[in-house]
Amino acid sequence: MTMTGVDRYFEALSGVLEEIRLKEAASIERVGRLAAETISKKGMLHVYDTGHMLTSEMMGRAGGLLAWSPLSFSFGVNNPGRHRDREAKPAPKDFAELIALALARSNVREGDIVFVGSVSGKTPNPVEMALQAKAKGATVIGLTSVEHSRVLEGEHPSGKRLFEVADIVLDNHAPPGDAMIEVPGFERRVCPASGMAAAAIMWAVNCVAVQALAEMGIAPAVYSSVNLPGGPEDVRATEELYASRGY
Numbered sequence: 001m002t003m004t005g006v007d008r009y010f011e012a013l014s015g016v017l018e019e020i021r022l023k024e025a026a027s028i029e030r031v032g033r034l035a036a037e038t039i040s041k042k043g044m045l046h047v048y049d050t051g052h053m054l055t056s057e058m059m060g061r062a063g064g065l066l067a068w069s070p071l072s073f074s075f076g077v078n079n080p081g082r083h084r085d086r087e088a089k090p091a092p093k094d095f096a097e098l099i100a101l102a103l104a105r106s107n108v109r110e111g112d113i114v115f116v117g118s119v120s121g122k123t124p125n126p127v128e129m130a131l132q133a134k135a136k137g138a139t140v141i142g143l144t145s146v147e148h149s150r151v152l153e154g155e156h157p158s159g160k161r162l163f164e165v166a167d168i169v170l171d172n173h174a175p176p177g178d179a180m181i182e183v184p185g186f187e188r189r190v191c192p193a194s195g196m197a198a199a200a201i202m203w204a205v206n207c208v209a210v211q212a213l214a215e216m217g218i219a220p221a222v223y224s225s226v227n228l229p230g231g232p233e234d235v236r237a238t239e240e241l242y243a244s245r246g247y
Helices: 005-040 095-105 124-135 146-150 194-215 231-245
Strands: 045-049 068-070 113-117 139-144 168-171 179-181 190-192
Touching: 005 045, 005 113, 005 139, 005 168, 005 179, 005 194, 045 124, 095 124, 113 124, 124 139, 139 146, 139 194, 146 168
Parallel strands: 045 068, 045 113, 113 139, 139 168
Antiparallel strands: 179 190
């Protein structure tokens, strides 16, 4: 029987998720309980994800902690020139200063947790974010593919990759190159593992944190669905509760 594309995808994804469950459970449990301790002290869980889904996936979702907060910044220049726009623009070398400015304007405080997501873990910004967040007294959780990252050279001036600078690493177990499925008759692998894997890891952290807080006798602010009857009112009340208590 010929395997369909649906079969191929879900078989590959199920394999990655099972590998995460078996190999990352202890780390996820550790991070979730650390998150609970942080929230119990009115700390925040910041998510800095370089170009992928987590800064949207974790925010404002039914069943999600209000303590999650996206951490992002941009530096845009509006200066069009038709005969110059196609010229190569080298990456700025002052990225460390930009990150320092972003953190100075952020809500990151000592005792918080900063989740830094980068599949390859080799580019300068996530490594610099991890280093500077640690210097501010935050705990840095690196969400990356260790197998993928190990075969790449770090582009940060230190030469280090994300898994080498994070306090705790949550490995998404994406294969080198990220794409996980071989399709007969097609030369390249398709469908990245990292996005779905990262989301699963982070929701597992969310689950552990809520359970740990409940064990402490703390009922943290968690979103309900805005689409249920009375949902908008419940969401507003939950947001007001979180704003007043800090957890």
